[in-house]
Amino acid sequence: MISKNNKALLASKNGNYLISLVMLLLITSCSVDRSNWTGIWQTKIEYITGIQSTFELELSKGMFNSEWSGRWEAAEIMQYGVIPKLKVTNFNIEFDFVDVGKFEGKLLQENILEGIVYGLDGKKDTLRFIKVDDWTSNMPARVNENGLAINNWNYSSPELMDDGWPIVDLRNSNVFQQPLNRLFQNVVDGKYQGLDAALISYNGELILEEYFHLGAQNRIHLINSCTKSVTSLLIGIAHDNELISNINLPIRDYFNNYTDTLNPSNWPVSLKHALTMSAGLTWQENNIPYSNPKNDAIRINFSSDMYRYVLSRKIAKGGQPGEKFEYNSGLSILLGGVLLNSTKMPTDKYAEQSLFMNLGIQQYFWQSVNNQVHTGGGLLLLPRDFLKIGQLVLNNGKWNGQQVVSESWIKESTSFHLPISESKDEGYGYQWWTGHLNVDQTKIPIVYAAGYGGQFLYIVPDLNLVALFLHHNPSDFNLNHTIAFSEMEKFIAPAFLLK
Template sequence: MKASLSILIMLCLIACTPKSDSIYKAPINKNDGLTVSTLSQHQLDKNAFEKVNQDILNGIYGKIHSVLVIHKNDLVVEQYYNGWKSTDLHFMASTTKSMSAILTGIAIDQGKIEDTKQKMLDYFPDYAARETDSLKHQVTIKDLLTNTSGFKWDEQSLPVDDPDNMGAKMDKVDHLLLASLQLQMDTTPGTKYVYSGPNNIIMGEIIKQATGLNIADFAVQNLFEPLGINEYSWFSKNGIYDVGGGLQLKSRDIAKYGLLHLNSGKWHDQQIVSEEWIKEILTPYIEIKHPLYSCCQWQMVKTEYGFNSWFIPGNGGQIINVVPALDLVIIINADNRKIPLQKRKPLEFLIKDLSKIHPKLKP
């Protein structure tokens, strides 16, 4: 009887003890270019974070892999879940698309690309000579970067894994660039927003034509190495890189990339891309759905708190979120591809709940 009582008490104690994973852990300094600090040192609400953290552990937001928060240039939150580790390369899905914008800016800074007014087909003269659609000859780099190219395209009406989804069909073609260039035109370039992965595939090849390097090698030399990003994986097929969604990086390296945008293109004392280009990237260009706006691959919304928030979403739950007014960068990596919205909270609420740790959002 005493033995049974002892076991019962022990089980009760175990059940009542909070999981160690739910407790906030200060990020570790890895000498990788990110400076680290703690929530308390930044006057951020540790209790509020631990509540959100427990919700993540309880699966409220689906299958989260990592959450990182940078405040005033310091990494103050770095939590991993569901067996994920800081050393793992995470698929970025459509957050990859933003690479086409940042790398275009670097190429413009270097004089390799003149400006965003240049026509798409100027870089593919052999194809241009055969193209009879006058609308396609009007497509500019700016149109590609802002998803206003005018291509007849729809990868959102059907689930991404539906074989009839245009994106799924594109994944199966042998020559990604040719298939993208051959898309039919639907609207006048620059007039209508249509989310389109082929825009980014074309931009990747424009960068290749302009610089003499494929987009991955150009990124390594001009972005990854300066940021201290030493490991990556980028899917390519027949020499054409999938700039629409094929990049994998570690979560800490994604955080560095987000911080670069918060700091107007500067990394420590090095200007990686011009401040003017970052301003261009984060300038709203066309309305998507009120009050949501498209920038150069980024999207912008004014939050209920009155702050402008820029973000890049990716399939499965990838988010890079930058809020300059709060000096805040939030990175989320997840795999919610098979978890319907009815069974989890949308990740917009996770962003909102994580933002609440900031003192400016306290009542």
Template sequence: MNKRMADFESLIKSDYKNTAGIVVMQDGEQVYESYFDGYTFDDSLHVASVTKSVVSALIGIALDKGHIKSRDQKVLEFFPGYTIKRGEKTIQNVTIKNMLTMTAPYKYKSEPYTKVYASEDWTKAALDLMGGKNGVGEFKYSTVGAQILSGVLANATGRSVLDFAAENLFKPLGIKAPRNAAIHSKEEYSAFLKDKYVHGWVTDPKGTNTAGWGLALTPRDMAKIGQLYLNGGAWNGRQLLSSKWIEDSTQENSRWGELSYGYLWWIVGDKEHGCYAALGDGGNAIFVNPERKMVVAIASRFMPRAKNRIELIEKHIVPLFEGKP
């Protein structure tokens, strides 16, 4: 190992201690893979909000296959049995695109995780929170709200989110499909977030997979998803996802202050480089740099206020594989 690489790995161990694994792809080839803190290539971790970006891909596949007619379809079309609360009109105008761009309105100030995850039907609980006085079109980042997209997928395809994902995304990419991981209590929820080794894709008591968090992947799995996007949706000669969907998903569709947002993907770094990322709490990231044909996947154990992984990638990882001083 050369000195620059040794210095880099020392930096990870000292400043990014909760990092479990890093995989770097360049020009379609794996150029780096390393694991820390006792983890191996076989260990999956909870990737937190990276789950949202995977669900975005599944919405795109459902559109490609005709299960969903348009991203402009109203969300409530997929829940014909849902009863709107009296006097609530805003929710009727919310589209799938609003859900993807975090521009749907909600009635809460801070996310009521406990209330939603203590309910029997997390999708219905999220629908009950939607609407209120704020208009459609204002950015409001919502993890509990993203759950509605799982309901949309399940109702549109007639299958569980996991089954649809296994057939149309995981299996073609050579990703071992996770099992369902049911959460029944606050203690189980906490354990899934904090345990060193976790597996599966969280479901609510009705068996609906989560959309905002709750998926466990390995760094290799994450890198494959990034590479699929870098490839414009193609994998081993097969188009798994339309290139147009990827293009639309990874350009600015909404803004949160100075941050740009696509379809459940963050637009990061210098705009002219076209970089984008799936980001999850604790330091999980799938970073794609189309200009350099590079994908960086980082899986991390949960910790509050983890150091910025985009800064780590752009300052330390990209230069390491570009031969820059």
């Protein structure tokens, strides 16, 4: 039984609660509803001249506190992260804009956010975001004209174009189609996310050309560290033309402007050591995530001089150049300096003159950092053009009958030089990976280029086969939903391994 005093106290408490609730409702009715801010916002940014790409951010607010948080993603360039120093007040928003500057914006409508990016370089750009239902990276593999998912995969013959590729219809070949049907049905079913392009050449003819997600026949795609393998071909061409005399000579001979950085007695690194990633330098890359700011492959991109960044590194304690493989993108970047010194032109210009022109490659982009071409991972190519690189290697340096790179360089650069693990089943050549596919208890030799985010160019000489897979999967480190080596063994090779 409640006493009169307790009843009065309870009534007083309830009255205060109601007054507080009314005041809270009045306050929030004069401000922007939290739900107007929360969600995914999308805009277009020109990362590369003439190419618009999506940039998305997701805003959320804690249920029991006033803290706003956010994350961002740029699917096509395979970058993502958290949004630091995020501040939201009524109709206004401020946050640091991904190493570029600061963004200050205003909510114009429930689904439109507009503001200005104040760049670190003093420039200003206006951005307009619209609210969307989901991340671009989560979109279905294929959609129809109404934006609905297409749930069935049906093969279509590659398009005949004036780009040097002869075409053959898979249905008119002796290829076992069932494994391919299963693989690409899995793609549209959503098992493999982020696949942009899948192309296969067989017996020198383009037999499969499929585009999903962000991929398109006429859109160049970032190939990341596959760039290293293209750079190896350029070193080979320069070597063929005697612009590079001996790959066993010290690499310091190509960097005479860096004598203040180099100590010759402590830098016995040869060009071959750089090609095989066996320089033995103090370098952190594969042992820590790329999201870690201490990763040298990330830090070098923010240095004022990429060549100096690598040349200033010492030989690791107890190490010796040539002893073992250790993944090092900095050594690949040094190869660009070697090409610049030996050919007297930037790598992209030399590539255009000595390689791309011979393959009919006209549309490409090669990123630079402070006027140094990024030969460790900055190249973008059309999928059909990138497949030509693989066909060139399969043909021992020939494209359409023309010897572009010497057969001797192709053989040497794609051979096993050093093991990449204790098992010694897989190895490394001159910026190319080597290994074996295990299919029906048969070991099939394979050479391939591999890049961050799921970029793979596989060359299988015994099957006369080249397979290309391009993705935008920066966080799929274990390749759980990326078409890669295991899919080559399970689906691709069995289709072409004739009984």
